Amino acid sequence: MQAREFDVVVWGASGFTGRLVAEHLLTRYGADRELRWALGGRNAARLEAVRSELGAAAAGLPILTANIDDAASLAALVARTRVICTTVGPYALYGSGLVAACAASGTHYCDLTGEVQWMRRMIDAHHETARQSGARIVHTCGFDSIPSDLGVFDLQRAFMERFGRPAERVAFRGLEFRGGFSGGTIASMLNMLNEADHDASIYPLLADPYGLNPAGERHGLDGPEPALPAFDNERRAWLTPFVMASINTKVVRRSNALAGYPYGHDFRYDEATVMPHGLWGFPAALAMSVASAAGMAAMRVPSVRRFVGKRLPQPGEGPSAAVRESGFYLLELTASTRVSAAQRLTLRIRGDRDPGYGSTARMLGESAVCLAQDALDSAGGVLTPATAMGGALVRRLTERAGITFEY
Ligand SMILES: NC(=O)c1ccc[n+]([C@@H]2O[C@H](COP(=O)([O-])OP(=O)(O)OC[C@H]3O[C@@H](n4cnc5c(N)ncnc54)[C@H](OP(=O)(O)O)[C@@H]3O)[C@@H](O)[C@H]2O)c1
Structure with a gap:
């Protein structure tokens, strides 16, 4: 992947779960230290409100806006980052253009969808394109699944x-x-x-x-x-x-x-x-x-x-x-x-x-950082958490997301 301005854009940071993801990234990684990341969404004023609620530590976080009905604005957004981490749902209503843009441009992607009918459509439409571009498109990065x-x-x-x-x-x-x-x-x-x-x-x-x-x-x-x-x-x-x-x-x-x-x-x-x-x-x-x-x-x-x-x-x-x-x-x-x-x-x-929010937000945030920074051996495609990130994500969850795996 060519150099990109950001590691991760949290798309939908003004929503309930997106804000929790932003809180997790800020607590774990700061605003501009080991992770280059930004708040994204459709409405700059709402994103600015979230940024000020997150406190002084968030002051340096960039805000990016785009319009999901405008393919060119989505293409411009995804070209700036290694990973899009999205909580803009229902995904079947608002998410298809973003997956298409990521698959075409080789931008990795993770979300929280549990909408099986939509995942099936994304697999059929974009698996092959993502395989060729190298984009890892990963649904279900929360408590499900x-x-x-x-x-x-x-x-x-x-x-x-x-x-x-x-x-x-x-x-x-x-x-x-x-x-x-x-x-x-x-x-x-x-x-x-x-x-x-x-x-x-x-x-x-x-x-x-x-x-x-x-x-x-x-x-x-x-x-x-x-x-x-x-x-x-x-x-x-x-x-x-x-x-x-x-x-x-x-x-x-x-x-x-x-x-x-x-x-x-x-x-x-x-x-x-x-x-x-x-x-x-x-x-x-x-x-x-x-x-x-x-x-x-x-x-x-x-x-x-x-x-x-x-x-x-x-x-x-x-x-x-x-x-x-x-x-x-x-x-x-x-x-x-x-x-x-x-x-x-x-x-x-x-x-x-x-499970649904506190832990889910951390799982999604760590999935995004894993896709952005870890040395993964998976190819592109519409993947699953295990096939995209496997052991690298298990390590992150146990070290950074309050989850334990005990045999
Ligand atoms: N799988 C799991 O474990 C799990 C757990 C939690 C949530 N989820 C899923 O995550 C999604 C979000 O849940 P939530 O409770 O955080 O929802 P929410 O509070 O309603 O947030 C939705 C976000 O989407 C944005 N949005 C809505 N319509 C948009 C549009 N046309 N263009 C751009 N942005 C738009 C909203 O932006 P504005 O602020 O500008 O309105 C907001 O940032 C849902 O699909 C939910 O099912 C899954």
């Missing part, structure tokens, strides 16, 4: 080291969470449902476990996500479907396919939430499964969606600093084989902030 994707990546590396072969199965279990939702995330979910009203291919894509795999490789041993609770005999506990499973599992399977199947062609992966032990385990699992299935079914009805949407947090709103700082999560990934019960390895991932 970094812990899942890098968790499996690191667990398979450790399993291979110990047993000389990859694990045939990895089970991801959500053990504990505390956090909240933002208006931007809700707007993204509502937009996907709005799109599905007019596009009959969206629900089948969401239900396809291999929906993000390269064309011709959309097959494997895993079936659709389960909708009902299941009993886990080993834990003696009930499991309920994990809310982000339909995104995360597809990302993990895409990583395996893009990397040439290092986890094997018969690799199986699933995600679930573990319910409390004891008498309440089954009723709680059933209530959560039924509530989430009924909620999704109700939200397919446009009038219900409009009614509920008005009563949830609006774009720009999200959990308070107290909620983010008292938030946390604990996940457990277990790798196993059919060959021998002794070949088994468990990884616990802990985050010291709420």
Whole structure:
């Protein structure tokens, strides 16, 4: 890549999550020391307000503006930086031009989308261009899907080291969470449902476990996500479907396919939430499964969606600093084989902030710095966190983002 003026531009720094990303970069890297970075967005006045709220340390941060409806302004923006780190969502509404500009110009890119239908469109439209330009386009660099994707990546590396072969199965279990939702995330979910009203291919894509795999490789041993609770005999506990499973599992399977199947062609992966032990385990699992299935079914009805949407947090709103700082999560990934019960390895991932914002903002910020500064051996393309950044990002998250990986 030719020399560029900036390492990273945080695009959407005036939004709820973008501001948190900017705060993280400022705390970790300062305004103009080891990282050359800038605040970006559509509205200079709002960006200036964010810069002054960030305090005196942020005074030297440049502000860049562009218009997402003007391809020339996006091309000029992305040509100035090695990496675009974007929180401008819903991405399906506002993000396509930016991905196109990055893919064409060889600018690396990371975002927080969980919009599967849009990721599929970006893969189909830009993977080949990005491969040729060398741009690493990386979606899902937040709670969905970094812990899942890098968790499996690191667990398979450790399993291979110990047993000389990859694990045939990895089970991801959500053990504990505390956090909240933002208006931007809700707007993204509502937009996907709005799109599905007019596009009959969206629900089948969401239900396809291999929906993000390269064309011709959309097959494997895993079936659709389960909708009902299941009993886990080993834990003696009930499991309920994990809310982000339909995104995360597809990302993990895409990583395996893009990397040439290092986890094997018969690799199986699933995600679930573990319910409390004891008498309440089954009723709680059933209530959560039924509530989430009924909620999704109700939200397919446009009038219900409009009614509920008005009563949830609006774009720009999200959990308070107290909620983010008292938030946390604990996940457990277990790798196993059919060959021998002794070949088994468990990884616990802990985050010291709420998953959706405090921890997500740090994951996205570190992904951007990793793409800008680390020596990565991946080629360009529409990649995943594991295939683009792998071990380099695991190191950054454990050293700089309050996340621990414990075997
Ligand atoms: N995957 C995860 O774990 C995760 C977690 C958190 C958030 N997210 C996703 O991140 C995205 C942002 O969420 P949020 O809560 O931060 O949203 P938000 O507070 O509504 O912020 C949205 C940002 O987009 C900008 N924007 C909106 N329309 C634009 C346009 N036409 N042109 C240029 N900029 C525009 C806004 O700029 P203005 O200030 O000028 O309006 C603002 O900076 C959502 O898609 C959400 O789903 C994902």
